[in-house]
Amino acid sequence: MFNGYKDKNRRWPKTNLQAQSSASGFTAACELTPAQVVELVQRGELRFADNQGNMRLAYLTTVISEDAYLQDLFGHVVDKQAAQAMVAMASDAFWPNYPPAGSVVIQPDMTFCGFMPTGDPIVFVDSRVSCNLGVFGRTGASKTCFNYVIIWQLIKKGYTVVVFQQKNEYDDWATDPELEGKVLPLRYSDFKIALGQAARGVNQRHHIYMLSDNLSRSYSRLYAQRFGEDVLMARSKSLPAGMHLPLSLFIEAVEKYRPGRGGVEARYKESMLYTLKDIKNCFGDIFDYYCSDFMDRLFEFKGLITITIDVPIAGSTFFITHAIQHEYERRKSSSEEPDSFQPIVFFGGRRNNLN
Numbered sequence: 001m002f003n004g005y006k007d008k009n010r011r012w013p014k015t016n017l018q019a020q021s022s023a024s025g026f027t028a029a030c031e032l033t034p035a036q037v038v039e040l041v042q043r044g045e046l047r048f049a050d051n052q053g054n055m056r057l058a059y060l061t062t063v064i065s066e067d068a069y070l071q072d073l074f075g076h077v078v079d080k081q082a083a084q085a086m087v088a089m090a091s092d093a094f095w096p097n098y099p100p101a102g103s104v105v106i107q108p109d110m111t112f113c114g115f116m117p118t119g120d121p122i123v124f125v126d127s128r129v130s131c132n133l134g135v136f137g138r139t140g141a142s143k144t145c146f147n148y149v150i151i152w153q154l155i156k157k158g159y160t161v162v163v164f165q166q167k168n169e170y171d172d173w174a175t176d177p178e179l180e181g182k183v184l185p186l187r188y189s190d191f192k193i194a195l196g197q198a199a200r201g202v203n204q205r206h207h208i209y210m211l212s213d214n215l216s217r218s219y220s221r222l223y224a225q226r227f228g229e230d231v232l233m234a235r236s237k238s239l240p241a242g243m244h245l246p247l248s249l250f251i252e253a254v255e256k257y258r259p260g261r262g263g264v265e266a267r268y269k270e271s272m273l274y275t276l277k278d279i280k281n282c283f284g285d286i287f288d289y290y291c292s293d294f295m296d297r298l299f300e301f302k303g304l305i306t307i308t309i310d311v312p313i314a315g316s317t318f319f320i321t322h323a324i325q326h327e328y329e330r331r332k333s334s335s336e337e338p339d340s341f342q343p344i345v346f347f348g349g350r351r352n353n354l355n
Contacts, residue, residue: 182303
């Protein structure tokens with residue numbers, strides 16, 4: 001119908017305005033005479049978002065499926081994109097819930113996300129940045145572009161933003177002159193992690209508990225947290241002071257473990273061994289260090305950190321959870337004031353789950 005083309009098969013959304021689906025009902029609802037309706041719609045400089053009266057006029061026009069003349073007239077006046085926006089508004093069940101136009105004003109402590117159909121900005125207060133935000137949509141629906149807007153503002157405000165990505169969607173930000181020195185592009189293969197080493201200030205036993213829990217949950221197999229914890233603790237005691245159990249020795253310890261009778265421990269062993277070998281196969285030797293401060297130093301960077309993880313989803317889930325838990329436990333166990341830490345925000349893609 002738009003731009004002079006009328007789709008006779010188009011079924012417009014039914015609304016509570018169905019009783020007004022005629023030219024007479026239309027003019028009565030707008031409290032305008034037919035001559036005033038024609039004059040208003042034919043004005044070349046008309047902008048429907050200027051006031052609520054015009055928005056109401058455009059809304060009513062899109063839902064009158066029986067009056068093709070008014071619809072065609074509306075389509076000629078506005079361009080295709082604006083007309084489609086009016087159609088979306090007509091089918092928006094939440095339209096009455098939007099705040100009045102002009103009532104939302106962006107403040108310095110707010111992050112901008114987009115615009116409501118009323119034209120007002122969509123924002124969230126920076127004090128709520130620690131809450132979870134889900135961005136959903138089909139392929140090509142501009143989810144990444146939406147994230148761009150938020151990430152850019154957070155970097156400008158001094159946040160450390162960590163993006164776990166499957167493709168190099170954010171790496172070209174390093175070439176932006178405005179972000180010089182504020183972008184650190186990494187691949188998972190660049191990491192050097194001592195798997196059994198706790199973050200600074202974190203109890204070693206607690207770290208092993210969290211590590212075993214992560215290993216058991218990420219692969220959705222038989223939950224063998226207690227089994228992994230016992231094997232890790234027993235094998236770690238044989239290492240010299242200051243050294244921590246790498247992945248290869250953890251696999252060796254599980255392989256040498258002799259389960260008791262009954263078959264339960266044998267199933268735990270099989271589940272944990274499968275998980276450890278798959279991680280070894282996905283990530284190579286990045287977890288085979290006896291000691292490393294890589295993770296402690298990583299999150300001290302101010303700006304955008306992009307981490308590309310192009311491995312199967314179970315492996316990427318373990319990696320991401322391990323990285324986030326490391327920083328979370330370090331901050332929770334620190335004696336420093338919470339406000340003294342660099343604010344940090346994590347972003348994960350479609351296949352990079354944040355547990």
